[in-house]
Structures are given as C-alpha cells and as structure tokens.
Amino acid sequence: MDKVMIRMRMSAHDAHYGGNLVDGARMLGLFGDVATELLIRHDGDEGLFVAYDMVEFTAPVYAGDYIEAVGEIIHVGNSSRKMKFEARKVIVPRPDINDSACDFLDEPIVVARAEGTCVVTKDKKRK
Numbered sequence: 001m002d003k004v005m006i007r008m009r010m011s012a013h014d015a016h017y018g019g020n021l022v023d024g025a026r027m028l029g030l031f032g033d034v035a036t037e038l039l040i041r042h043d044g045d046e047g048l049f050v051a052y053d054m055v056e057f058t059a060p061v062y063a064g065d066y067i068e069a070v071g072e073i074i075h076v077g078n079s080s081r082k083m084k085f086e087a088r089k090v091i092v093p094r095p096d097i098n099d100s101a102c103d104f105l106d107e108p109i110v111v112a113r114a115e116g117t118c119v120v121t122k123d124k125k126r127k
Contacts (some may be wrong), residue, residue: 046125066091
C-alpha cells in the first residue's frame, strides 16, 4: 500500500496551552489530512473518517516544531479502509542560541500514533 507524508511547522496559532504547547488534537487533524490523501489515491474520493481505534500521545509538541505525519492503509474492506498513523518531530527551534536557530533532529521524536477506520461508500469509489 502507498504511504503518505505531510510536514508542517506548528505555529503560535497552533499553541493552545501555556509554554507554547500544541494541543494533541492538532496531530489528529494532520492524521485526517493524511487519511484524506490516502483515500483519494486509493479510491478517487475523500471518504469519511469514522473512528479511531487507538490514539497515543508520546511526546509534547511546541510552536516552532516541524511535524512529519505519515500514514498508510493496512487493510481494505468492501468500503472500509483501516489505517495507521505516526507523527514525528523532525525540527526543533533553538531559542537558547538565537530567535531563528533550529536543529534538524538526527533521530525524529515520535509524538503521536493512531489507528483508525475510514469509509468510502461504493457509489463514490472511482478506482
């Protein structure tokens, strides 16, 4: 199956809590975008995300972090598509050096994992 990856920088707008901490729901939003692309590639339709079976938040995300969200379809039913996702922190700001310094991490930090199910109804499948 195809894998899809998107990379986004978390902004001050994404920070929801003190200390510029980003809400975990933002990672779920990224997973939803990845799922949409997977469904378009697989079925020619955006489909619908119907359920998360498992969600884990494993490390904090802050404004300024670059997050790479990846996903893949792991099972195809008649209309359902089971998927798994992982979000990784790949770049971090370094305000201790200066206000624009950042480091690319040699080893990405996994910040979230999830599995879920999407559906593309038979009348909307084009592939």
